[in-house]
Amino acid sequence: MRPTSKKQTVITIAIPLFLMGALAASYFIACAQSTQYAMKDDAVRGSAPSEEAQYRARTETSELAEADAEDEPVAGTRIQQNMPHAFAWSEDAAAEYETGDIDGDGIVGGRFGIQPAAPAEVGQSVGTPAPRSKKEAVRTRGVPGRQEVKNLFMDSMGNKSKPVPARRGRRNRLREDGFASGVDHRAQLANYPGALPSEDEELWIIQRVTTERRAKPRGDDHPGCGALLAKVPQQEKQVPVPLEHTAVNASISAYIATVDVTQKYANPFDRKIEAVYVFPLPQNAAVNEFIMTVGDRKIRGIIRDRDEAQQIYDQAKRAGKVASLLTQERPNVFTQKVANIEPCKKIDINIKYFHTLAYDDGWYEWVFPMVVGPRFNPPGNTDGIGAVSRAGRDASGQSTEVAYLAPNERSGHDISLQVAVDAGVSIERIKSVNHVIENNAGSGTERIVKLSSRDSIPNKDFVLRYQVAGDRIKSALLTHQGDDGAGYFSMMIYPPEEIGRLSRQPVEMIFVLDCSGSMRGKPIEQAKAAITRGLRSLQANDTFQVIRFSNSASQFGDRPVIASRENIRDAVRYVETLDGSGGTMMIEGIKAALDFPHDEERLRFVTFLTDGFIGNEAQILAAIHEKLDASRIFSFGVGSSPNRFLMNRMAKMGNGAVAYLSLNDSGAGVMDHFFKRISHPALTDLKIDWGGMQVSDVYPERVPDLFVGRPVIVTGRYSGIASGRIRVTGNVGDRISEVVINPHEDRGAHEGLAAVWARTKIADMVDRSMWQQTGDIATQIKQLALDYSLMSQFTAFVAVDSLSQTAGDFGTSVRVPVPTPDGVDYDTTVTGSSGS
């Protein structure tokens, strides 16, 4: 062997090193291309913003109120554009004839699928540039036998989409070109939306600066885009919004409501937009249906893992498809996004949900919330719901933001509402608490109520109350046979009559008043009137305390004082001095109310009077669970649009009850009602003997105490036939009392019960997760929500119109600004307002 020279040795080492460097570089370049969109949070992490981050920034900072700027081309984004796809088949001509696919344009006993388009003949693989290893196709199987069909049909008719074991009939396979033989496929493809001549060609989309651009409302010289500008008094500024109208159609049977909400979006601007709307629904709403209507085409949305749904939506949005996404921010706060609404185009979103009604002393109450109140978020909290002005995008620093119209602004968004009530028993009285109603048609057990067109501004909760015959209702059981063959039930347990004849023991009454800025004005006056009546309703052997909180908490006395005439007089004066200002540090109120020793001689009742406009509900509920001890919490939701989720959860967690004090209610009357309830002992430690029913998964797991006039609802699953008598027993002091329920009195099927049960179970799991580590709660909730097609914090509905193809880029993101709730001061509650 020839000795190797020094030069040769260097070359031998250097060349491989150089090539290895090139290898590494090429690999990193390839990887960088594949991950540039995935680096969503790189800006936060400190690295250079990725395409996705830039995209999001552009989308999220685009705002109508921002300044104009000329569109300029920026760096191009290379997108691999896939071919439109022709149809490909496996084939068997004889089978085609046998299975009836004679006309040749469909698939019988075969496969359907997509393939890159290319001229092809029957029996050949098609594709460009080369046949793919696996063809997209569908195999269709034959129909089952007659009896089986009948059974399956009945399942289908009765149970919507009940899955049945797929009957594996004779498999007929066909292969067929979806296009007619001899036709120029490329010419056909030219008519396809987004068609390209070749799969391997690249489409360069030139992105334009969107950071400072804005969509402009079409003026009077551009009629025909809908009338989103309201006819308002001259002094009010007209604000164009992409949400034109909300239509609510509800039907109530027994104590279960089925509600259809249709949001009508329309683009009044001169360019394509994405509409973003944050809106409320009842805190116990089981949202399980979502339909997007594009033109006259109705597309059912699909429930998905939340992140997955978000990703599908983003990809569809980038691809120019009309798409919509519904996410849950709180059990009673949702975000609706609709992408790629072209100028003058309209898109409807229909949401369907079920929920149970509240019942109190002969009155049922049905509520439809219309606006999310402006929430206060404690310092350091970023997962809340921020309240910002229309131009104040990202000003709150919260993950969800609601944009509010200034007091002198009005949008054209209005609302219509109709409720059909079938109470099953005679309806004696019916009233709307906050709105004018009309067409109060019907009589006897049924009524139809409509919201007056004179009261169509969505700025307060619609609250319908109706009184049914007699002083009280009977405990009742509702059942439904679900899609999976399992039975679902809901049972309303009404307290036994005799506890209304017993007197209560002395109480230690703690009034806790929210004195934050959002309570200023009529809400706090209402609350003060209620507390004053409460103080005067105390008995001589009771004790009491009054606590106020806003940024911090303070109280009337060092400790609870005897309810003497003098003490009550001083306390009333103290209450009169209170006013609303500052933040809502409710945690301070919780500590002040629960962080002192319990008086063993008395029952401790803690009454919170608040609008609940906070963004850190989980922290508050966890604190209540930790500090509750022997206290019972009664929450009073004050104002026109209180946070009903928080109010209900506080009462539930505090073994108490909830009540609402709207701006049109009498504060004294609501407090009288409360004292009437606590003037009798509760039925505690409830136990249920289910008789012949085989029940499982009953929620809530711990049945709450029963108070006079206030039933509780439990829901669960059962198997077999509901039979025998159900007996509910509990303690009233040292006595045992019993309630008997007859399952045979069920009035029929209640299709919403499966969703109501699943929703209740999810709520129970969420509550427990606040103080208990019980495995992977998130996974369990997600699985349940997906199985029952339910909205949750971990699931979302997404719908994409694959056939749509809008021009241009992804458009401008436009939020739907909403009015502040009736009675709430804009200047003290909204970030970015002149007063904040």
Add this chain to the structure above:
Amino acid sequence: MIQRIATFVLICGTLALSTVLARADDHGCEQDNAPVRFIAYDIFIDAGKAELGAYQIDIHDNARASKVVGVEAGAHEAFADKPPYYDPKALNNEGRIVLAAYSTVEELPTGKTRVARLHMQVCGDVDADFELDLIVAADADGQPITATATATPAEGK
């Protein structure tokens, strides 16, 4: 010289392989840059001379390359008012798309009619591979009828 050429070829081969591997990571919609396309299929049922009052169809993607992103209503008024229901449990647990609908209108379709349209997202550089089973078809009285189901790529709106 041969040694150098061999080294060069080896490195070039490795280079090409690494690029291919990097691109192979693109499969699946979990990565935002994965090739994604949205497509739609029209689902037809041909009931012949019988009136179609109800149906149930089972669709399965063997390739697991697609996701259903919308279920659209059919063309005939009997199935146009509301999109068919899908079974969330079957979709969530088995990846099967089970569609079902029924109609109570007076005039039910006969012959071949579009009963639904599936909107799909296809992920990655692979082909979807669907199977379609007509589980049941029945008339207005709930009686089973002989029918066939077909599917074609949807065109236009």
